[in-house]
Amino acid sequence: MASTVAMYTALSGLNANARNLDVIGNNIANVNTNAYKTNRLQFASQLSRSFGLGAVAGENSGGSNPRQIGLGVVIAGTTRSFNPGSVSSTGNATDIAIAGDGFFIAQRGTERTFTRAGDFTKNTRNELVTSSGERILGYGVDSDFNIVRSDLVPITIPVGELRIAEPTTVAALTGNLNQTGTVAGAGSRYTAGALTDRTGPLGTDLLRTTSLLTDLDDPATAGSQALFQVDDVIRVAGVRQGALDQSRRLPDAELTITATTTVQDYLNFINRSLNIRTTTANTPNPDGQIPGAALDPATGVISVVGNTGSVNDLRFEATSFTALRAGVATSTNWFTTARAATATGESVRTQFDIFDSLGSRVPVELTFTLISKNLTGGSTWRYDIRSSADTTDPRIGTGTIRFDDIGRPVGDLTFPVTINRRASAARDPLTFAVELNQSVSAFNSAGNGASAGPSELRVRGVDGTAVGTLSSFAVGANGIISGAFDNGETRVLGQLALAIFSNPQGLIDSGNNLFKVGANSGEPLIVNPGSFGSGTTSGGALELSNVDLSAEFINLILTSTGYSANSRVISSADQLLQQLLVIGR
Numbered sequence: 001m002a003s004t005v006a007m008y009t010a011l012s013g014l015n016a017n018a019r020n021l022d023v024i025g026n027n028i029a030n031v032n033t034n035a036y037k038t039n040r041l042q043f044a045s046q047l048s049r050s051f052g053l054g055a056v057a058g059e060n061s062g063g064s065n066p067r068q069i070g071l072g073v074v075i076a077g078t079t080r081s082f083n084p085g086s087v088s089s090t091g092n093a094t095d096i097a098i099a100g101d102g103f104f105i106a107q108r109g110t111e112r113t114f115t116r117a118g119d120f121t122k123n124t125r126n127e128l129v130t131s132s133g134e135r136i137l138g139y140g141v142d143s144d145f146n147i148v149r150s151d152l153v154p155i156t157i158p159v160g161e162l163r164i165a166e167p168t169t170v171a172a173l174t175g176n177l178n179q180t181g182t183v184a185g186a187g188s189r190y191t192a193g194a195l196t197d198r199t200g201p202l203g204t205d206l207l208r209t210t211s212l213l214t215d216l217d218d219p220a221t222a223g224s225q226a227l228f229q230v231d232d233v234i235r236v237a238g239v240r241q242g243a244l245d246q247s248r249r250l251p252d253a254e255l256t257i258t259a260t261t262t263v264q265d266y267l268n269f270i271n272r273s274l275n276i277r278t279t280t281a282n283t284p285n286p287d288g289q290i291p292g293a294a295l296d297p298a299t300g301v302i303s304v305v306g307n308t309g310s311v312n313d314l315r316f317e318a319t320s321f322t323a324l325r326a327g328v329a330t331s332t333n334w335f336t337t338a339r340a341a342t343a344t345g346e347s348v349r350t351q352f353d354i355f356d357s358l359g360s361r362v363p364v365e366l367t368f369t370l371i372s373k374n375l376t377g378g379s380t381w382r383y384d385i386r387s388s389a390d391t392t393d394p395r396i397g398t399g400t401i402r403f404d405d406i407g408r409p410v411g412d413l414t415f416p417v418t419i420n421r422r423a424s425a426a427r428d429p430l431t432f433a434v435e436l437n438q439s440v441s442a443f444n445s446a447g448n449g450a451s452a453g454p455s456e457l458r459v460r461g462v463d464g465t466a467v468g469t470l471s472s473f474a475v476g477a478n479g480i481i482s483g484a485f486d487n488g489e490t491r492v493l494g495q496l497a498l499a500i501f502s503n504p505q506g507l508i509d510s511g512n513n514l515f516k517v518g519a520n521s522g523e524p525l526i527v528n529p530g531s532f533g534s535g536t537t538s539g540g541a542l543e544l545s546n547v548d549l550s551a552e553f554i555n556l557i558l559t560s561t562g563y564s565a566n567s568r569v570i571s572s573a574d575q576l577l578q579q580l581l582v583i584g585r
Helices: 004-029 263-273 549-583
Strands: 039-045 049-052 067-069 073-080 087-089 096-099 103-108 111-115 135-141 147-154 163-166 170-178 187-192 233-236 253-256 292-296 301-308 321-325 337-341 347-355 361-373 379-386 395-403 414-419 430-435 443-446 456-462 465-475 480-485 490-496 498-500 508-511 514-516 525-527 536-539 541-543
Touching: 004 039, 004 073, 004 549, 096 103, 147 490, 170 347, 170 361, 233 263, 253 263, 263 292, 301 361, 347 456, 361 414, 395 414, 465 490, 465 536
Parallel strands: 096 541, 170 430, 170 443
Antiparallel strands: 039 073, 049 067, 087 541, 096 536, 103 111, 103 135, 103 498, 111 514, 135 147, 135 490, 163 465, 170 456, 187 301, 187 337, 233 253, 233 321, 292 301, 347 361, 361 379, 379 395, 414 430, 465 480, 480 490, 498 525, 508 514
């Protein structure tokens, strides 16, 4: 008699092969999906119908095996192959491939998912995101670009927006100091015509350091007439410093007169604007003159004495000092000058720029002046450091260094320098070190047995950087993202994190190349790429699908054959039933 069981058995085969066709079709459809992992359908036989369970061999019987007839096939499950796909270079910096085990960690809201597909882009916040908008998580950096591995955060790569600057910590100089030159003897000296105080005590009109500028008498006006008024401005401009063949113009300076501005304030202003160092271990100058602007209380005459050394020679005229009222020059002959001496002494000057915390260039000037020689051939030099960027006083440092008889420095030639930056937005103060002793032979005084070339200084190296903007980035094998700035600097921007599972096949496919934690996957272990058995990362590349088309086509043929064969079983059973019906006619 024809069996309907055979038809239902074949039906189970049709259903199973149809589902297998679905799996194979999905694999083939995703042959070009980045990091897609092949699925495979697993078959299992259904519970068999038993006619006998068999008997053990005995004395009279040889035993028998079970008598069972299968009832068809069932889908036992699916297996996903996490074998790595090929890695293809794309040249796109936001494309990242994993070579080995592990998953990128993605997040939407509070839900975390995992992916192998590294075809990332950036959103408007410069965050790295998947094609469907999930943020990629990793480790961020602190203000000093050190990786902070406490919490996972969205990876941010602000190309074109992030700016950095590094302040200078060391300025290294080299050169040669000619000790056969002339020892410093005098500074430039000027005297000015006497001014009078209209309010002098006991009938005297001699100028005093405590006299208010608003009480000075105008020498160009008959009778008693105030030379200055409140809010008048004294401008110093056109002053040159240095010997004629190497002089340079000093920055212009202005002093705004208030009701309390005194002659001493004016003298201090002259010292700052003319770059005169007034307090050193070498005061007074060898000719007995004390550097700086000073008032002779006996005559009311102001004198200006510069520092020694030919590069410190001052050159200015009476017209270099201008009084302005509402921007218009007033008296032009109130500060008459007469040059009384020229600065002498072997000296050399160099200028260089350093950087503050904002990356702004800060000008620094360093001079050396020969102040003494000894009988054994050694020499002593005074150094002066100035910076017009100092918001308190441009005269920021001074000291002496010594050289032995063959030009070797005696002692440490590294000295700290501090520049006041309170008036700027930069970190205050700016402190750096001037290094002259990195190489003894590179910075010396030409002594006995050495050629006495001209004194010269030059910068050998300055660290720190000007402000730079992030222009590009790259991802290393350990997941560290390094940013390149247009000022030549590189900084760490963050680090990708990977998740590894004890059973990745237990993950749940949630679409869009994303997986969720499954009941049998285990909890993710968050690691750095390349650690704990995880794979490494490769920037500018993508993992391709691991679908093997040749294998899928073979499976497709086998599945089609299986489907057709099961349909023939149903057809054969139908024919038997038809024969049974014919008998009954």
